Amino acid sequence: MSEQVDYSRRRLLTAATALTGAVGAVLVATPFLASWKPSARAKAMGAPVEIDVSKLEVGAMLKVEWRGKPVWILRRTPAMLKQLAVAEPFLADPHSDGSIQPAYAKNDARSLKPEYLVMLGVCTHLGCSPLSKFEVADVTVSADWPGGFYCPCHGSKYDLSGRVFKGAPAPSNMTVPPYTFLTDGKILVGADSAAAA
Numbered sequence: 159m160s161e162q163v164d165y166s167r168r169r170l171l172t173a174a175t176a177l178t179g180a181v182g183a184v185l186v187a188t189p190f191l192a193s194w195k196p197s198a199r200a201k202a203m204g205a206p207v208e209i210d211v212s213k214l215e216v217g218a219m220l221k222v223e224w225r226g227k228p229v230w231i232l233r234r235t236p237a238m239l240k241q242l243a244v245a246e247p248f249l250a251d252p253h254s255d256g257s258i259q260p261a262y263a264k265n266d267a268r269s270l271k272p273e274y275l276v277m278l279g280v281c282t283h284l285g286c287s288p289l290s291k292f293e294v295a296d297v298t299v300s301a302d303w304p305g306g307f308y309c310p311c312h313g314s315k316y317d318l319s320g321r322v323f324k325g326a327p328a329p330s331n332m333t334v335p336p337y338t339f340l341t342d343g344k345i346l347v348g349a350d351s352a353a354a355a
C-alpha cells in the first residue's frame with residue numbers, strides 16, 4: 159500500500175501522515191512517500207483502513223489505497239468549498255443523482271464533513287487517475303476553471319467534490335466509498351458511517 163500527499167495551494171506544506179491498517183501497522187510519512195503493507199489476510203478481506211488525517215494540512219490531499227483502489231482525502235479550504243457553488247451550473251450531475259456515493263455523502267460537498275472530501279481517485283470514464291488542478295483559472299485547463307480535477311486521458315473534468323462537468327466523456331461523478339470518522343482526526347475507509355443522509 160502506498161500513500162502520497164499532493165499540494166494544491168501551498169508549496170511548503172509538510173504533512174506527516176500516519177496510516178493505520180486493520181493489523182495495527184503504523185507509519186509516519188515525511189513528507190509524502192512511504193509504503194505500508196497490510197497482512198495478506200487483511201488485503202484479501204478488503205479490510206477497512208484507518209487513516210490519520212490529524213496532520214493533513216488544509217488544502218493538501220492524502221492518497222492511500224483501499225481494496226486495490228486509490229482513495230483520495232482532500233482537506234478543502236473555505237475558498238475551495240465556495241468554488242463548489244461556482245462550478246454547479248456547469249455540472250452534469252450536480253446533485254449526484256446518477257452517481258455512486260453513500261447516502262450521507264449525497265450533498266454538494268459529497269462528504270460527511272464539508273472540509274474533508276473522501277473519494278476514489280478514479281475517472282468514471284475508463285478508469286484513469288485524474289490530475290489535481292486545484293488552482294482557480296488554471297490555464298492548463300481553462301481560463302474560467304473553478305478548480306477541481308482533470309483527467310488527461312480523454313479530458314473529463316470534475317469539480318472539487320468530484321462532480322463531473324457537462325460535456326465530459328465520464329458518465330458520472332467520481333465515486334465516494336463508504337467511510338466514517340472514528341475521531342476528528344481519524345477516518346475509517348471501508349465502513350459506513352451511521353450518520354443520516
Ligand code: FES
Pocket residue numbers: 281282283284285286309310311312313314327328
Ligand atoms: S478515462 Fe478519464 S476521461 Fe477517459
